[in-house]
Structures are given as structure tokens and as C-alpha cells.
Amino acid sequence: MSTALTTPTTGSRNAVAAPALTQSTSMLSDVFTVFSRELRPVLRDPFSVVFSMIQPLVFLGLFGPLLSGFPGTGTGSALQWFVPGIIVMSCLFSGSFTGSNLLFELQTGSHERMLVTPLRRSALLIGRALKEIVPMIMQAVIIVAVCVPFGFELHVAGVLVALVILAVLAIGIGSLSYTLALASKNQDWLFWTVQQTLLFPALLLAGILLPVDDGPGWLRALAQANPLSYVVDATRVLFSGEIASVTVVQGLAAAAAVAAVGLFTGIRAMRRSS
Amino acid sequence: MTGMNSTVVPMDTTMIRTQGLTRHFVVKKETVEAVRGLDLAVQRGELVALLGPNGAGKSTTVRMLTTLIPPTAGSAHVAGFDVVRNQGEVRRRIGYIGQGNGAGHQQVGRDELTSQGRAYGMGRKAARARADELISALDLAGVADRKVATLSGGQRRRLDIAMGLIHAPALLFLDEPSTGLDPQNRANLQDQIVKLRAEYGTTIVLTTHYLDEADSMAERVIVVDHGRVIADDTPARLKAEHAGDRISLACGSDDDARRASARIGAFDGVDAEHGRDRVHVRAVNGPELLPELLRRLDADGIRVIRAELARPTLDDVFLNLTGRSLREGGAEPAEPEPPATSTAATTRQNQEITA
Numbered sequence: 001m002s003t004a005l006t007t008p009t010t011g012s013r014n015a016v017a018a019p020a021l022t023q024s025t026s027m028l029s030d031v032f033t034v035f036s037r038e039l040r041p042v043l044r045d046p047f048s049v050v051f052s053m054i055q056p057l058v059f060l061g062l063f064g065p066l067l068s069g070f071p072g073t074g075t076g077s078a079l080q081w082f083v084p085g086i087i088v089m090s091c092l093f094s095g096s097f098t099g100s101n102l103l104f105e106l107q108t109g110s111h112e113r114m115l116v117t118p119l120r121r122s123a124l125l126i127g128r129a130l131k132e133i134v135p136m137i138m139q140a141v142i143i144v145a146v147c148v149p150f151g152f153e154l155h156v157a158g159v160l161v162a163l164v165i166l167a168v169l170a171i172g173i174g175s176l177s178y179t180l181a182l183a184s185k186n187q188d189w190l191f192w193t194v195q196q197t198l199l200f201p202a203l204l205l206a207g208i209l210l211p212v213d214d215g216p217g218w219l220r221a222l223a224q225a226n227p228l229s230y231v232v233d234a235t236r237v238l239f240s241g242e243i244a245s246v247t248v249v250q251g252l253a254a255a256a257a258v259a260a261v262g263l264f265t266g267i268r269a270m271r272r273s274s
Numbered sequence: 275m276t277g278m279n280s281t282v283v284p285m286d287t288t289m290i291r292t293q294g295l296t297r298h299f300v301v302k303k304e305t306v307e308a309v310r311g312l313d314l315a316v317q318r319g320e321l322v323a324l325l326g327p328n329g330a331g332k333s334t335t336v337r338m339l340t341t342l343i344p345p346t347a348g349s350a351h352v353a354g355f356d357v358v359r360n361q362g363e364v365r366r367r368i369g370y371i372g373q374g375n376g377a378g379h380q381q382v383g384r385d386e387l388t389s390q391g392r393a394y395g396m397g398r399k400a401a402r403a404r405a406d407e408l409i410s411a412l413d414l415a416g417v418a419d420r421k422v423a424t425l426s427g428g429q430r431r432r433l434d435i436a437m438g439l440i441h442a443p444a445l446l447f448l449d450e451p452s453t454g455l456d457p458q459n460r461a462n463l464q465d466q467i468v469k470l471r472a473e474y475g476t477t478i479v480l481t482t483h484y485l486d487e488a489d490s491m492a493e494r495v496i497v498v499d500h501g502r503v504i505a506d507d508t509p510a511r512l513k514a515e516h517a518g519d520r521i522s523l524a525c526g527s528d529d530d531a532r533r534a535s536a537r538i539g540a541f542d543g544v545d546a547e548h549g550r551d552r553v554h555v556r557a558v559n560g561p562e563l564l565p566e567l568l569r570r571l572d573a574d575g576i577r578v579i580r581a582e583l584a585r586p587t588l589d590d591v592f593l594n595l596t597g598r599s600l601r602e603g604g605a606e607p608a609e610p611e612p613p614a615t616s617t618a619a620t621t622r623q624n625q626e627i628t629a
């Protein structure tokens with residue numbers, strides 16, 4: 001048994017210490033180590049992804065039908081207008097919740113154990129943030145699959161481009177959620193308060209549930225300042241099959257801005273975490 | 275395997291050297307001086323126990339030495355590298371088993387072990403093989419493939435230890451390794467730690483507030499209180515210097531006790547006091563002194579009904595150094611107990627002789 005505990009050395013206690021099994025790693029392999037660790041529970045229990053999208057599905061089933069013929073929902077069916085928003089919504093929900101996993105690990109000691117390893121602090125954040133792409137795609141696929149039988153028109157190329165933008169957004173929202181978790185280490189109420197407080201305004205001001213075009217000026221101004229609005233618009237354009245559009249570029253830029261801010265604050269918070 | 279040699283700890287280094295290591299925390303504008311100017315040197319192959327009550331600064335010290343938090347002042351070199359300037363180098367050379375649980379609750383034990391190995395740069399195959407080794411070494415075979423959330427406290431602790439050993443570090447920190455373990459698992463763990471050190475010369479620093487643990491495992495105990503080292507020696511010398519052996523005698527009458535006390539007090543370096551039919555004696559060489567005492571008292575016609583010898587524990591040392599008992603949590607200043615009643619705390623090592 002004991003032979004397994006450490007690597008045998010040349011013998012006496014004063015000899016050169018046991019050659020550690022450690023080798024230096026690249027940034028990429030650090031990110032991959034963290035990413036695959038985070039992904040494992042998702043893959044082992046894919047159903048958990050469905051749980052986190054119950055709210056979006058409720059909105060899709062119970063709120064979506066109220067929208068038919070609603071002004072501002074475009075020329076096509078209400079479903080065609082609503083589905084892209086719901087996909088962004090589920091990305092927003094699961095992305096903003098994800099910090100709670102880190103928060104838990106901050107409290108149990110799992111995170112501390114990772115911090116003592118040579119893993120780069122940036123990789124600890126980036127690996128986690130990249131993992132958000134996977135549930136996002138799974139959720140988008142589920143939503144689309146559920147809606148196609150109800151007359152949702154599928155434009156594959158557009159959807160694929162939309163997924164790229166949403167992937168960037170998922171990284172951004174995930175990173176922001178992790179930042180919040182790191183800031184809430186010893187006060188988990190802070191995480192939930194901020195997350196819940198920001199979630200619904202962000203949702204409403206992105207025109208996900210209802211169009212904001214006919215709202216009062218101040219509300220439209222807020223919506224315009226909300227990067228999610230651009231992502232939602234771009235997703236709608238793409239889901240209608242249009243790819244070469246300024247809206248798409250704006251959506252990508254907005255998602256990239258969220259990701260940049262999220263990664264910057266997240267990596268900074270990770271460097272300071274203990 | 276070219277990278278291997280780069281992580282070998284330089285040969286002639288002291289494993290840990292700190293100078294004026296200090297850490298303050300500011301909580302609600304109040305400064306908590308968790309560690310105050312620690313000067314410490316730990317040589318390769320030592321097994322050192324940091325012993326102290328709750329809040330003494332043990333974890334804070336270990337967290338600075340493992341690069342988790344930067345010192346407020348002072349410096350620390352660990353495995354030959356500065357904990358602030360060369361964090362990466364330190365991290366590659368040390369193992370750390372924290373006070374909490376290292377494995378993620380949603381994860382499977384075996385996966386956590388392999389990702390831990392990957393974090394240290396082990397190849398996928400090597401990490402898996404090493405995980406297998408540790409799973410059997412730490413008796414985790416039955417539970418390694420279960421979700422961590424379903425494991426018992428002791429099983430989780432063993433998993434933590436396996437994770438800390440994954441890269442076979444030459445220097446291992448354990449923060450309260452046996453807290454939450456049942457006596458059997460505690461004993462197992464202590465065996466494993468001692469073995470690790472005996473066979474491979476792993477340098478080990480552990481924190482504990484179990485006195486018997488520090489006593490039986492470490493050959494160097496550093497007693498910390500309020501962020502300062504208040505004693506640093508072998509358990510035996512600490513006990514000899516800071517707490518003597520205690521002998522209690524029950525005599526045939528109050529008068530016998532009075533006479534016995536006077537007779538014993540005349541011995542060199544021996545303190546005696548009496549109350550009713552009891553005599554309480556403090557001495558360094560209890561086991562040799564006791565038979566001698568009994569013979570002398572017998573010769574003087576003093577009747578002794580019972581004799582009890584208590585060897586000092588580290589608790590006595592702590593009590594002697596700080597006036598507080600570790601067993602009472604140590605936080606509140608407590609009156610030192612009179613020798614007669616404190617034998618309860620030392621029953622583990624009591625040797626009873628009935629005359």
C-alpha cells in the first residue's frame with residue numbers, strides 16, 4: 001500500500017526530494033483541465049440542463065401563445081419572433097445561475113484546492129466560462145426541436161451563426177456570474193440578491209418577452225443600452241434566415257463586449273480569490 | 275519525462291523558512307492580527323505539528339505558506355521559492371490538504387483525482403494510473419466511482435488526502451487532517467502520514483488541536499497562540515519543561531497526608547502540597563520517583579492507600595504556557611485547574627498503582 005503514496009526516491013532522507021510527478025503545463029491544457037472537470041457533471045447528468053430551463057419553457061408554452069398578432073412581433077408567426085428570445089433567455093438563466101456552483105465550491109474547499117495547484121488563475125475562470133457553451137447549445141437544440149412541430153421555420157445556417165453569437169454571450173454571462181460568486185464568497189445572500197435583481201430587468205429590457213419598440217422613450221433608451229437587446233435582435237434576424245445583416249454584426253459585437261467585460265472582471269476576481 | 279527534474283526541490287534548502295511572517299485581516303474596520311511575526315525553519319524530512327486553539331492562526335499560516343493568501347508583512351520561502359514572487363514554483367512542489375473538503379460534490383471521486391493529476395501536468399494515462407494507486411492505498415475502491423455528495427465524512431477526507439498526494443509532493447501541508455474522522459480512521463490516517471514520512475522523507479506540516487495527535491506523530495510541536503509561536507520543541511521536551519509528572523496519593527489519615535507532604539517536599543526538585551487525606555506531587559521524573567516515595571513513606575510508617583501517576587500531556591503544556599486549556603476551546607481565559615481535578619484530562623496516560 002505504502003509504495004503508492006509517493007514516488008520512491010534514491011533512498012535516504014537527505015537525498016534529493018522525491019521527483020514530483022509535476023510537469024509544466026500550457027495555458028491551453030490548463031483551460032482544458034478546468035473545462036473538462038466542469039463539463040463532467042453536465043455530461044453525466046444531462047437532464048440537469050433541462051431543469052435549469054424550466055422557466056424558459058414555461059414562458060414558451062404559456063406566454064408565447066398570448067403573443068399571436070401582438071404589434072411589434074414581426075410579420076411572421078409569433079413563434080418565429082418569440083423562440084429566439086427564449087433561447088437567449090435560457091442562456092441568460094443558466095449562465096447567471098452558474099456562479100452558484102463556484103460559490104458552493106468556494107465554501108466547501110474545492111476551489112481552494114484548485115488554487116493550490118499550478119493551474120493558471122485565468123484558466124480557472126476561462127475553463128469554467130467556456131463550459132457554459134455546452135448547456136447553452138443543448139438548451140437551444142431542445143427549444144428548437146420542441147418548436148419545429150408547432151410550425152417554427154428552421155433556417156439552419158442562420159441558427160448556426162446565432163449559436164456562435166450565443167456562445168460568446170454564454171461565456172460573458174457565465175464569467176459575470178463567476179465574478180459575482182467570487183465577490184460573494186463569505187456572503188452568499190449577495191450572490192442571489194444581485195443575480196435575482198438583475199435578471200428580470202435585463203430580460204424585459206432586451207425585448208425578450210414583449211417588444212420594447214412601442215414603449216416610452218426612457219424604456220427604449222434603457223433597452224438600447226442593454227447589450228442583450230442587440231443579441232436578441234441578431235438572433236431573431238438569423239433565425240429568420242437572414243445572415244448578411246448589420247444587426248448580426250451588432251449582435252456579435254454586443255456579445256463580444258459582454259464577454260470581454262465578463263472575462264476581464266472574472267479573471268481579475270479569480271486572481272484575487274483565496 | 276523531461277520536465278520531471280525541473281520540479282525537484284533544490285537539495286540544500288531548508289524546506290520552509292519564514293521571517294517575520296505576518297498576516298492581518300481587516301474586518302469591519304477592525305484589524306485582526308491573525309499571524310504576528312512568525313520566524314520558522316523546517317528542515318527536509320521533518321514532521322511538524324502546529325498546535326493551537328481555535329483562531330490561533332494555524333490555518334492562516336498554512337494558507338500563506340501554500341500561496342493562498344499573501345502575507346501582510348515578512349517573507350516565506352517554501353521548497354526554495356518565495357511564496358509571493360514564485361507562486362507557481364511553490365505550487366508545483368507542495369501538496370495541500372485544506373481544512374474543508376477538496377472534492378466537488380457533483381463530481382465523482384475518481385474523476386476528481388484524475389483532474390487533480392492533470393492540473394499538475396500529468397498525462398491522462400499517468401493521472402489515471404496514479405489515481406488507481408491512491409484509490410487502493412487509501413481504501414477508496416468501493417466509493418471512488420460514486421458522486422462525492424454521497425460519501426461519508428471520513429470517505430471524503432480520505433479522498434481529500436488522495437488528491438493532496440496525487441503528484442507525490444516532497445512537502446505536504448495538512449490542515450486538520452483528522453477532524454471529522456472516527457477514532458479508527460484517525461488512527462489509520464496517522465499511520466499513513468507517519469509512513470509517508472518514514473519511507474520517503476516527505477516533509478510534513480500539519481495543524482491540529484488534537485493533543486494526542488501532535489504528541490504521537492510529530493517529533494516537533496510548534497505551539498501557536500494568538501498568532502505567535504509560544505513553544506517549539508519535541509513533545510517530550512515540551513512536557514518535561516512546561517509541565518511535570520503528577521503524583522496523587524491518598525493516605526490513611528489527614529495527619530498521614532500532612533506528614534507525607536512534608537517528607538516528599540524535602541526531595542530535590544519536587545513540589546508537594548496536601549489537602550485532607552490527599553497529597554499532590556509535581557516532579558519531572560514521576561515513574562522513577564513514585565516507587566522511591568512509597569518506600570520512604572512506608573519506612574516512616576505513613577500509610578498510603580492509593581497512588582496515581584499522570585504523565586503530562588500537551589494540554590498541560592498549553593495550560594502552563596497560557597493559563598488556558600486547549601480542551602475548553604481555549605478562547606476564554608480560564609483559571610488553571612488545581613492538579614487534583616485536572617487528572618480527568620490526563621486519564622489516557624494515567625498509570626494507577628494501588629498500594
Ligand SMILES: Nc1ncnc2c1ncn2[C@@H]1O[C@H](COP(=O)(O)OP(=O)(O)OP(=O)(O)O)[C@@H](O)[C@H]1O
Nearest residue numbers: 299301306308326327328329330331332333334335
Ligand atoms: N479571511 C479572513 N477574514 C477575516 N479574519 C480572518 C480570516 N481568516 C482568518 N481570520 C481570523 O484570523 C484568526 C486566525 O484564524 P485561523 O483560521 O488562522 O485560526 P486557526 O488556528 O486555523 O483556528 P481553527 O483551529 O479554528 O481552524 C482568527 O481570529 C480568524 O477569525
Ligand SMILES: [Mg+2]
Nearest residue numbers: 332333334373
Ligand atoms: Mg484552521
